Amino acid sequence: MKLFFVIFVLLLTAILQAGLAPFLKIFGNSPNLIFILILSLAVLTFYQPADKILITEKQLWISVILAGLSADLFSILPMGFLSLSFLGAIYSVSWFSGNVFGRLNFWTLLILVLIATLFYNLILIGLIRLIIGELTLGRPLFYSVFLEIVYNIILVWLIFYGIKKIFGQNRYTSRH
């Protein structure tokens, strides 16, 4: 996959995040499209077959930087908060794919998305508490994070299995 294409899709997603995502709320939660995209790319990178590389690890990490930057640009949070949260989430996928989940199936995908979303939120909340101080969400944090996990699982599953259908692969094993 050309890096240029990945960057184009990322920037388009950032624009859609600010333009369309606010109107796709379910129980008050909007999908975090940039995070979902980067998470899908991460799962693809770490589990794609060796003979059919769609995205290299270098391209993935460049995408993480650009995704974080574009998310930070549109957010009212200080610069770097979302970038660092993305980095932590993708690193967790990298670690778990290399040390725990050798093969990818529906359940491992579900667990990876859950772990990545938790890491993302933990790092973001930690940064907000550390630097801004006050953290209020207006509703229970658990409820908000739970909805986000559900949203992410559904969308990542759709994207990942869509790619699988297009490129026709059935076996995904960890590339570590």
Place this chain on the structure above:
Amino acid sequence: MKKLIRKPAVLTLFIIIGLIFLNNYGLLEKPKEIFFRLASSFQKTAYRSGLWLNDFIGLLKHQERLNEENIYFLEENQKLEGIIVELKEAERENKFLRQQLNLEEKEPSRLILAEVIGQNSVNFGQGLLINKGRKDGLEEGMAVIAVGNRLVGRITRVFDSSAQVFLITHPNSRINILIQETEVKGIVKGESDSGLIIDWLDQKEEIKTGQTVVTSGLDGFFQKGLLIGWVEEVIVNQSQVFKKAKVKSAADFKRIERVFVIDSRL
């Protein structure tokens, strides 16, 4: 150390930290300006499409109520026309009395019209993106309102030709308010999904549903008299010192297309 830096995640971390430092010294302003300038027309199209989709789904969901709502709004409109006539008369009288008492006339604030081109709705980072910026006279801290003096938020970040608005419904938002009918003072804070709540209301204060909530001007961020909303529900807990009240926001954040930025530098 070299081995550690070669790890992609660590290298990415250093690059991000580097970019944060560059941003703190203002060295990323130009790339940000360029990005927003290039993205703003696509941004506007995406946002307009979202608004259209939202309206279309709303139309399908509430089709049956359309006729009733239409009649209600026609009646409301007629009532409001009557109120406008009375207010114009009051304004005329006010002007005359000010002249008689040699009081200085309040200078009207300059309003800068801006279009909303995006909305960030992800946890902790909610805000609006508008298509006016530094070159249009915007500065950080300026109040943003919708039609009818309805408070939307304030400018937090300004670029050359766009700006970010911190919404009053953001959970970290705190505004000093006044209940217009009783002059009771309080603090309104944001809850997610267009919700607002007034806190620190004395238990003895008379608060009723339907009362109008406006800015008091005491916090220095917003001028006095900007409409925040109406009391929707009073939450009383006798075991607590203060009571709370839920407020229905006057500005419709799900349909917001155009805003005015109050240029208070005059």
